[in-house]
Structures are given as C-alpha cells and as structure tokens.
Amino acid sequence: MKIIYKMAFRNIFRRKGRSSLLVTVIAIGVFAASFAVSIANGWSKGVYREFIDMQTSYLQIHANKFSNANEVTEFMDKNVVQQALDAVGEVDYASYRLKTNALLSTANTSVGLTLIGVDREEEMKVSSVYSTIESGDGSFFESDIVRPIIISKRSAERLNVDIKSRIILSLQDSSGEIQRVMFRIGGLFQTNSKSFDNTTAFVQKSDLMPYLNIPGEAVHEVAIVVNDLRECDNVKQKLSQLLPEYEIKKWDEIYPLMQLVNAWHGIASFLFLLLFFIALGLSTTNFMMMSVLERKGEFRMLNKVGMSENRIGLMIIIETLFTTLIATSIGLLLCVIAVSISSKSGIDITFLFDRKSGYGFGTVVYPMIDKIDFVHIFVLVSAIGIFTTISPIKKVLK
Amino acid sequence: MNELIDNDKSIIVRTENLSKSFLDGKSVIKATDRVNLTITSGEFTAVVGPSGSGKTTLLNLIGGLTSPTSGKVFVKGKDINQLTDKELVNFRLHNIGFVFQLLNLIPVLTVEENIGFVMELQGADKEQRIERTAELLEVIGMRDRAHSRPSSLSGGQKQRVAVARALASKPLFILADEPTANLDTEAAETLLNTMLLLNEKEKITFLFSTHDPRVMNKARRLITLEDGRITKDETYVR
Numbered sequence: 001m002k003i004i005y006k007m008a009f010r011n012i013f014r015r016k017g018r019s020s021l022l023v024t025v026i027a028i029g030v031f032a033a034s035f036a037v038s039i040a041n042g043w044s045k046g047v048y049r050e051f052i053d054m055q056t057s058y059l060q061i062h063a064n065k066f067s068n069a070n071e072v073t074e075f076m077d078k079n080v081v082q083q084a085l086d087a088v089g090e091v092d093y094a095s096y097r098l099k100t101n102a103l104l105s106t107a108n109t110s111v112g113l114t115l116i117g118v119d120r121e122e123e124m125k126v127s128s129v130y131s132t133i134e135s136g137d138g139s140f141f142e143s144d145i146v147r148p149i150i151i152s153k154r155s156a157e158r159l160n161v162d163i164k165s166r167i168i169l170s171l172q173d174s175s176g177e178i179q180r181v182m183f184r185i186g187g188l189f190q191t192n193s194k195s196f197d198n199t200t201a202f203v204q205k206s207d208l209m210p211y212l213n214i215p216g217e218a219v220h221e222v223a224i225v226v227n228d229l230r231e232c233d234n235v236k237q238k239l240s241q242l243l244p245e246y247e248i249k250k251w252d253e254i255y256p257l258m259q260l261v262n263a264w265h266g267i268a269s270f271l272f273l274l275l276f277f278i279a280l281g282l283s284t285t286n287f288m289m290m291s292v293l294e295r296k297g298e299f300r301m302l303n304k305v306g307m308s309e310n311r312i313g314l315m316i317i318i319e320t321l322f323t324t325l326i327a328t329s330i331g332l333l334l335c336v337i338a339v340s341i342s343s344k345s346g347i348d349i350t351f352l353f354d355r356k357s358g359y360g361f362g363t364v365v366y367p368m369i370d371k372i373d374f375v376h377i378f379v380l381v382s383a384i385g386i387f388t389t390i391s392p393i394k395k396v397l398k
Numbered sequence: 399m400n401e402l403i404d405n406d407k408s409i410i411v412r413t414e415n416l417s418k419s420f421l422d423g424k425s426v427i428k429a430t431d432r433v434n435l436t437i438t439s440g441e442f443t444a445v446v447g448p449s450g451s452g453k454t455t456l457l458n459l460i461g462g463l464t465s466p467t468s469g470k471v472f473v474k475g476k477d478i479n480q481l482t483d484k485e486l487v488n489f490r491l492h493n494i495g496f497v498f499q500l501l502n503l504i505p506v507l508t509v510e511e512n513i514g515f516v517m518e519l520q521g522a523d524k525e526q527r528i529e530r531t532a533e534l535l536e537v538i539g540m541r542d543r544a545h546s547r548p549s550s551l552s553g554g555q556k557q558r559v560a561v562a563r564a565l566a567s568k569p570l571f572i573l574a575d576e577p578t579a580n581l582d583t584e585a586a587e588t589l590l591n592t593m594l595l596l597n598e599k600e601k602i603t604f605l606f607s608t609h610d611p612r613v614m615n616k617a618r619r620l621i622t623l624e625d626g627r628i629t630k631d632e633t634y635v636r
Contacts, residue, residue, distance in 0.1 A: 003511070003518045010506035297501050304463055304498075305563075306491025306519055308484065 008318035030331025057223035075218035084242040093125035117208035138187030148186025152197035173213035281384035292392035324385035416469035429455035431626040444617035452626040453607035495564030497574035502560035554585025574606035
C-alpha cells in the first residue's frame with residue numbers, strides 16, 4: 001500500500017502554511033518538554049552524584065554488625081578485603097577507613113559526629129570532599145599541622161573555630177575507655193548536604209588508629225569506586241560471594257532515599273511528558289480536524305472508487321504520524337543542541353535554591369537526555385498523534 | 399424467471415422495481431420509481447432527462463453508493479444490496495469504474511498515479527500498472543502530461559484522466575455522472591470521443607447520465623427518465 005504512504009506524505013505539504021504552523025507548534029512543545037526533562041535528569045543525576053561523590057562512593061563494605069551504630073569493635077581485616085577487591089576486575093579504587101563516633105569540644109561548646117579515619121591518597125580517589133575545601137580554608141591533610149582534623153564550615157561555625165584552632169576529640173576505644181586527643185583544624189569543607197556536613201569529620205587513619213585499641217590491619221568501612229555505575233550490582237554480587245561474612249551495600253542501599261529520588265524522577269518525568277503531550281494533542285486535534293474536514297469530498301470520492309474506510313482512516317493516521325514525527329525530530333534536535341550547549345557550562349539555579357540551604361544537591365544543573373527519554377517522547381507523540389486523529393476520522397467517515 | 403435472465407452472460411446490470419424516496423420536510427419525493435432496467439455488455443448508454451428526474455440517483459443505486467427504498471440491483475447476477483458496507487466497497491473496487499462531475503482526481507497524485515490508483519488499491523503489480531497506465535495515457539492523448547498534477551490540467555483533461563482511471567482496472571462497467579457538465583464544447587467532444595474509442599477498443603460498458611444534447615447524440619441507447627420513471631428506452635445504430 002505504497003500509494004497510501006505517498007498520499008499521506010504529500011498531503012502534509014498541500015497546505016504549507018498550516019502544516020508549517022502545526023510542525024512549529026509541536027516542535028516547540030517537544031523541545032520545551034524534552035528540555036525540561038533533561039533539566040530534571042541533570043538535577044536528579046546531580047543529586048545522586050553528589051551523594052556518591054561526597055558520601056557513599058559506589059559501594060561500601062562493612063562488618064556485618066557494624067550497621068549505623070559505628071561500633072568500633074566491629075571491624076574487618078584489610079588484607080582479606082583487599083584480596084577480594086583485587087580479584088574483581090571492575091573495582092577501580094578503594095579507601096579503607098576507620099569510623100567511629102566522636103565528640104568535638106572547644107572551651108565553649110561541643111558537637112557529636114562521625115569521625116572518619118582515612119588515608120589521604122586513597123580517600124581522594126573515592127570521595128570529592130577534598131575538592132570542596134576552598135582556598136584559604138586549609139587543605140585535605142597537606143599542611144604540616146600535627147594531627148589535623150577536617151571539619152565542615154558549618155561545624156566550624158557551631159564550634160566557633162577556624163584553621164589551626166585546637167579542638168579536643170573524645171572517643172571510646174574498643175575496650176570502652178574514653179580517649180581524649182587534641183587535634184588542630186586542618187581544613188574546612190562544605191558540601192551541598194547540610195546533614196552530612198553537620199555529622200562528619202575526617203582525620204588521618206594513622207592519627208586515629210592508636211586511640212581505638214584495635215589491630216593495625218583493622219578497618220571499619222571500605223568505600224569502593226567501580227569502572228561503571230551500572231556495574232554496581234555485578235560487583236556487589238561478586239564481592240558477596242568472596243566476602244560472605246561482610247555486608248556489601250550499593251550507594252542507593254546505603255541511602256534508600258536515593259532509590260526513591262530515582263524512581264520518583266522516572267515516574268514524574270513520564271507523567272509530565274504524558275500530560276504535556278495530551279495538552280499538545282488537543283491542539284493538534286483542531287489542526288487535523290480542519291485539515292480533514294476540508295477534504296471530506298475527496299475522501300468520499302476515494303471511498304466511492306473503492307478505497308475502504310479503514311484505508312482512508314489509515315491514510316489520515318499516517319499523515320498525522322508523519323507530521324508529528326517530523327515535528328518531534330525537529331524538537332528533539334533542538335533539545336540535543338540546547339543540552340549539548342548547556343551541559344558544558346551548566347544552568348545556575350541559585351535563584352531557586354540557595355547553596356547554603358544544603359538540600360544535598362548543587363546549584364548548577366547540567367542538563368542531560370537519555371535514550372529512554374527519546375523513546376518515551378517518540379512513543380507518547382506517536383500514541384497521541386493517533387489519538388488525535390480518532391475524532392477527525394470519525395467525523396469524516398460518518 | 400430471474401435466474402433465466404441472469405444466466406444470460408451478456409447482462410451486466412439489472413434493476414428490479416428499483417425505487418428510492420427522500421423525505422423533504424413532510425412530503426416524500428420519489429427520486430426513482432419502480433425502475434426496471436437491463437444493461438448488457440458493451441453498451442454505450444445515456445440516461446437522460448430534465449434536472450431532478452432521478453438520473454444521478456439511479457446511477458448511485460446501480461453503483462451501490464446509495465441503498466434503495468425498495469427493489470433490487472443485480473450486478474452480474476449478484477444482489478449488491480445484500481452486501482455489507484465493506485463488501486460493497488470491495489465490490490465497487492473490482493467491478494465498477496466511476497467518473498463524477500467534479501472532484502474526480504486526487505490532487506496530490508500525478509496524472510499517471512491517478513490513473514494507476516485503483517489498480518494499486520486492487521493490488522496490481524507495478525509492471526502491470528505502468529504498462530496499463532502508459533497505454534491509457536496514449537489513448538487519452540496525454541502522455542506528455544503523465545507527471546503533471548491535476549491542478550495544472552484543464553477541465554476536459556481532468557475528465558479524460560478520470561475516465562482513464564475508471565477503466566484502468568478493466569471493470570465490468572463504468573458509471574459516469576454528467577461527465578461533460580462542466581466542459582466547453584471542444585472538451586466535451588474530445589471526452590466523448592475518448593469514451594467511445596475506449597468503449598469500442600476495450601469493450602467496456604458505459605452508463606452515463608446527461609442532459610447535454612451533444613452527448614445524447616453519441617449514445618447508442620437513450621433511457622429517458624421523468625419523475626423517477628423510465629418513459630422511453632430507445633436504441634440507435636450510429
């Protein structure tokens with residue numbers, strides 16, 4: 001039935017003005033919707049990238065009973081874990097951390113938080129916290145300060161301390177004894193997460209180890225970066241087999257809220273597109289109604305000479321699909337151009353969210369569009385394109 | 399009796415007490431009234447009569463474009479009113495060619511595509527279509543306009559293309575409703591000559607309505623309708 005496709009395609013160009021207007025309306029609509037989705041994608045990715053880069057890494061390994069209580073006595077043997085990680089090709093980097101609860105005190109006040117003991121080189125490969133230390137706010141264990149501690153700017157404000165200020169750190173060792181050690185502020189970091197900043201501080205593993213009363217090869221947490229985020233499940237499965245006595249969690253299992261963000265983002269994007277295209281479809285229906293009704297006589301003639309109603313309906317559907325798909329392609333092309341431009345510099349949304357508010361995501365969004373979004377848009381536009389022809393077809397064939 | 403008549407293979411169309419009435423307000427208008435008619439193969443027949451005599455309605459009834467109030471239409475012995483809408487469209491596609499007064503051609507198709515249109519709907523293969531289209535373009539004298547769009551053709555040329563399209567698939571018969579109504583004398587003459595040529599060359603049966611004396615003079619059989627009834631049925635040797 002090549003002739004039906006030929007007629008449908010040529011009918012688009014029959015009224016160039018009207019077809020151009022329709023194509024323009026749909027193209028702008030598709031561009032607006034897809035760019036909005038790409039911003040939402042960028043924002044969503046920004047949120048979980050922030051969590052992965054600053055807080056969770058891709059995967060973490062803990063001793064089974066370690067849980068959230070940060071029990072000093074629940075540690076793992078670094079050599080055992082290292083051996084397992086060496087056997088998994090997808091693992092790029094790992095940071096072997098000590099982790100305990102601690103109380104930071106000054107003469108005036110004190111705050112409780114989670115103290116993380118790290119090896120500087122290892123940590124910089126799995127976490128980007130070091131990159132949030134601004135010039136003039138110290139460094140990530142690079143200074144010659146003895147026993148440096150890196151705390152957040154927020155904690156520094158609460159404790160009323162600055163670089164090189166002394167601070168007393170109280171913690172409980174594995175035998176239950178309280179240890180008090182003096183540290184000096186070596187650096188001030190500031191991530192986009194208020195809760196993380198308020199509850200986290202970093203010291204060097206070598207400075208912390210003597211006060212925990214645990215074996216030299218003990219570690220509480222191993223943060224892992226793998227070569228591809230999509231490999232997390234696979235790596236988790238392999239590590240679970242190699243280290244059955246330890247608990248291995250992916251980034252979104254460590255913060256289940258991230259699963260919700262991810263799922264909700266997918267649903268919200270799809271619903272947004274659906275509603276947007278339904279609205280667009282209603283305006284398209286008017287165009288198609290006009291286009292079809294003015295050719296009523298022609299359709300009757302076609303029916304008289306032997307073209308069935310089904311074929312006439314099919315021709316109208318194909319005509320609409322051609323139009324909407326041309327317009328959709330233009331709209332998506334515009335979106336790809338806009339995304340490729342804006343994804344380099346990012347879009348500053350400070351006017352919506354103040355960075356200091358610390359909701360957990362950055363104030364610069366880097367738009368991105370996935371293949372699946374293209375599929376969603378094409379499927380939705382096609383479905384709605386067909387839907388919009390139902391009424392005109394019914395009228396013309398009545 | 400019916401069976402005896404329809405066993406005559408030369409009979410293409412037969413109507414039996416064919417009536418069609420329309421409601422005009424509270425009054426009933428009989429567009430055709432108990433018309434009994436037989437058309438045999440190869441005829442070149444004109445249905446004539448004054449405006450409103452029921453010519454177009456009769457042609458529409460025979461072509462299955464409208465259903466009768468009472469009576470029957472047999473095409474090659476088949477009662478077409480027993481067919482479903484879908485079957486009727488298919489029946490028309492394979493058995494009847496149509497030429498209308500206006501709106502005959504598909505504006506987005508070229509002349510040759512218009513001629514091959516019905517054949518393509520029938521599923522004829524490309525080679526067969528091209529061959530037949532070329533042959534008909536030659537007969538109607540429009541080979542040089544094969545790739546033109548209908549909008550660039552004159553009224554007479556459009557009607558010739560419509561005739562070529564109607565018989566491209568070699569239907570049982572062609573129904574033409576006032577085919578010369580909008581044509582000047584020369585164009586009407588050319589169209590009629592083309593129709594006659596095709597009638598003789600291809601042995602295609604033509605049944606057309608007209609009130610144009612030029613057309614009547616060419617017809618070999620004249621059926622006169624008045625108030626929906628046949629008042630005269632004359633055959634001529636021309």
